[in-house]
Every structure is written in structure tokens, then in C-alpha cells.
Amino acid sequence: MTQAKAYAATSATSGLKATTIERREPGAGDVEIAIEFCGLCHSDVHTVRSEWRPATYPLVPGHEIVGTVTRIGGAVVGFAVGDTVGVGCLVDSCRECDSCLEGFEQYCENGNVGTYGVADRRNGGGLTQGGYSSSIVVDENYVLEVPAGLDPAGAAPLLCAGITTYSPLRYLEVQDGDAVGVIGLGGLGHVAVKIAKAMGATVTVFTTSPAKADAAFALGADSVVVSSDAAAMADARHTLNAILDTVAAVHDLNPYLRTLARDGALIQLGLPPEQMPPVNPGTLIRKRLAYGGSMIGGIAETQEMLHFCAEHGIVADIEMVAASELDEAYERMVAGDVKYRFVLDASTL
Template identity: 50%
Template structure:
């Protein structure tokens, strides 16, 4: 069996340390690829620290993987050795339920459901291990092609952050003539600004402070608003067709809903840890929509990668080594990263 060097954490209060894990030999329709880069998503931190419920330890997180194909199964038709590829938040699904047939494998409700890239049970009956490792074996239908125009290090975060923003922006009609606001300017938000601008929308950032205003405008925003300044949300009432909130902490949902035009939509992708309070009158009175969004299916993820390549978009990153993961987690929680940490697995 192929072996991979990896970084694992042994409990919710533990620290990452280097280890070796086994990967399965690629089956007839599977791809084994060398992971060159892995992004650190805040959901990795929530899972590793047990903040979203029990996890299986030792845990190797990472669902933003980019690398190069090393070996393919005898029946693989989609990829060849040497291809540049990526894997996102899931590595398998039933393939036959309504969601899978619709290309929305992330919502699989068949036997076993969606198989997440880590902290799940794989087709071999073993716990899945993610991208903080030097290689991985995945069924070809859950692998995406990374265009040559995007560096692998900058492509890795697109497999989660990129598709998390692209999917709701596309679904809710971001484009010419539409005013779009992105709430939060972190790993998700900085991609949302770029993508919405490339789609042709008029883009605004709503952030806690103005500390990232120059970056927001560089990414394509024409407006930048700071919630810490009194009266900001009142000044934006009925301004936007679409608001996408990336914030996982406490936020004024009622105030944001008030910033929507009649019939506008507020889409949350930040998954706040605690329940929120909502007044329905702000929705009913103006036919507004409150929605949630997750990632995207494989076809939509590939579409997003091709869109980013066509428009010259990529994640802005800080490249780190495996020994820096513990510190990086603390810095993400402190919002001290611009805008995504990416692990260089050659340091393993």
C-alpha cells in the first residue's frame, strides 16, 4: 500500500505532529495523486477542535487539495499520470440518488450519504484522511482538473473557498446590473469579491473595520463599508440585490436583511456556531429571501476552476510548512491571515 507523510492531531485539545498513514492502492477507476498543497479552512479548525461535534482521532484534516497524478487504475478515462488535479470537501457519494444524478453530490441522501474528505468512513471501511498529507487515492469522478493558468498553491483554496462563493453567486444571479455585497473579507470573502466582480456585478464589501479596504478594492469592490462605524447598515437600507455572508460569528441578520432591495436574497455560507435571532417581518414585508448555501457538486466545481482560470482569479495565500500548522490555526482564529494559509507538503 502507498504510504503518505501527514500531519495529524490526536484530540480536540491536542497539537499537530508528523506521522505516516496508509493510502489504498488505486482501484480500477481510482486515481492516486501526490498532494503538493493543502489549504487550511476554518472548518478544519472547528472539526479538529471538536467544535462541531465528535471527531475521529487521530485526525488528518484538509479538504482543499491540489497536486499531480502519480498512478491511475486500469479503467480510468478522465485523468493520466502527470495531470494537475484537485479534490475538495468530499471524495465519494452513492451516485444514484436524486441529488447525485442532478450533479449535487454534496447533498447525497443515498446509503452512506456524502463521504467527506476527512472525518468520515471511506469505501474501504476506514476513516478518511484529508489533505495534510503527501498523497491520496480518490475515485476519478470526484477529482477535478486544475487549469494550467492557476498555480497549484493558489488553486488549492478554490476547492472549498472558491466553490463556496461561486455556487451562491451563480445561483442567485450575480451579474451585470446587480448590486452584490460580500460580508466578511477573509478566506471566503476575498474570493467572493473577485468572483462577483468577474461576473459583472457591482460589488461592495461589508466588514467589521476598514483595515482591509485597500485589498477589497484591489479584488474588485467599488464600495467598502465598516459595521463598526455607527449607522452603516441604516445607510445601506434597500441597496443590494444579493448579500452573501461569510461570517461565522455573531452578526446582525435583521440589519443585513434590511439592506436588501425588494425581492433580494441574503445567503449565509458562514455557518454561525450559535443560534441567531431573526425577525420574519423583514422578509415578509419586502418578499425577501434568507437562504443557505454549501459547496457545489463536482461539475460546478470544475466550472468554477475554469471560470477562475479564464478571468485570472486565484486565492491570495500565505505558504507555510507542516511545522507551522499549529500556529496557523491560532492565527486563523485571530483573523491574522491574508487570505488563506496553504501547506506546502514538500516540507513534510
């Protein structure tokens, strides 16, 4: 075992405090990574504070990791010491079910292994601990190449926000000339705008805040609709082929569904804490619409996304924070006071 510096929560109300954790020695197929940057995801807040389900403590969050390979196991063939690599939301899966064999490890039918806060089935049964730490050891099959040319700090949030938005756009086969709507302009939404534009789509941003219009246009949006403006929503009816809903608060989907053209689809990405208002099936039936959901992406698709972003110069818009500022950053995330993702500078641990 080796020691790693980290910031961990010890209860739902403790905040994040400096500590040390143990990392396993690299096995034959493992990659040891010196962490340089780790994005802060809103799901980190929910998990640390036991808002989705009771967490097990102590807990080191963080699943948007970028760093440098420091050691590799004897059987590793895909990485070398000195490589810039990433680790996203998954560090293992069963590798045997249909989903895993088809490259959809995020939907592992026997339960994937998240980067933090879950039982590490292959390594003694302890909890996985995440990227708010100085190092991590991960099976090479769940390590990603960070292409040269991508700013490593700005690339970190792509390992969650990037793949979460890229995967449904690929699933829907969005291409040049399609019209895509993005509900919400936060950590997910701002990356969704960039990726959809790079795919050739015309992008409409839906927001509840007129003040976000300039920011949406600066990111590349072609139009902005204030969702509380009934006339603007009426003008947008039947104009879009696909919508990504990135909002994690309770809201009514029916007005957005009416902006879809025939055979359009709305994909839910944000996970509200409570039940949403019901979708009117008549709205779906009259235009042969689809309403679905999507969760991150598999390892191969995440690697594909990183290369796509490198080709098109896409990274997240970030604000760097020191370890001592993590609790403040959490409060600012809850208040929506960030454009658009916080990233931890691991050198401050």
C-alpha cells in the same frame, strides 16, 4: 497499501504531529495523486478540535488539495499520469439519490463522504484521511482538473472557498449590473469579491473593521460599509440584489437584510457555533426577500468554477506554510491573522 507522510491530530488538544498513514492501492477507477499543496480551512480547526462534534482520531485534515497524478486505475478515462488535479471537500457520495444524479453531491440524501474524518464506505470502512499528507487515492469521479494557467498553490483554496462562494452566486443568477454585498473579508469573503466582480456585479463589502477598507478596494470592491456605522448602513438600504454572509461568528442579520432591494436574497455561508439572533419576518415580507443557506458545490459545478477562475485569473491570496508551522497557522487563523488563506507546502512533510 502504500505509506504516505502526514500530519495528524491524535486528540482535540494534541495539535498536529508528523506521522505516516496508509493509502489504498489504486483500484480500477482510482487516481493516485502526489500532493503538492493543501489549503488550510477554518473548518479544519473546528474539526480537529472537536468544536462542531466529537472527532475520531487519529485525524489528518485537509480538503483543498492540488497535486500531480502518479498512477491511475485501468478503467480511468478522464485523467493521465502527470496531470495537475485537485480534490475538494468530497471523495464520494451514494451516486443514486436525486441530488447525486442531478449533480448536487454535496446534498447527497444518503450522506456524502467527506475528504477526511468520515467512514469510507467503499474501502474497508476506515476513516477518510485528508490532504495534510504526501499522497491520496481518490475515485476519478471526485477528482478535478486544475486548468493550465492557474497557480496551483493559489488554486488550492478555490476547492473550498472558491466553490462555496461561486455556487450561491450561480444559484442566484448574478450577472452584469447586479449589486452584491459580501459580509466579512476573510478566506471566503475575499474570494467572493473576486468572483462577483468577474460576473459583472457591483460589490459592496460589509466589515466591522474600518482598517479593512483599503484591502477591500484592492480586491476590487466598489464600496465598503462599516457595519457598526448606523448612518452608513442606512445609506445602503434597499441597494443590493444579493448578499453572501461569510461570517462564522454570531451576528444580527436584520440590518443587512434591510440593505436588500425588493426580491433580494441573503445566503448564509458562515456557520456560527451558536444560535443567531432571530430574523424579523416582517423585514422579509415587506420586500419579498429570501434568506437561505448554501454548502460548497457539486463536482461538475466545482469544475465549472475552476474554469471560470482560470478564465478570469482568479486565485486565492495565500500565505505558504511549512508542516512544522501548522499549529501556529491554526492559532493565527483563529485570531484572524492571515490574508487570506494559508496553504501547506506538502514538500515540507
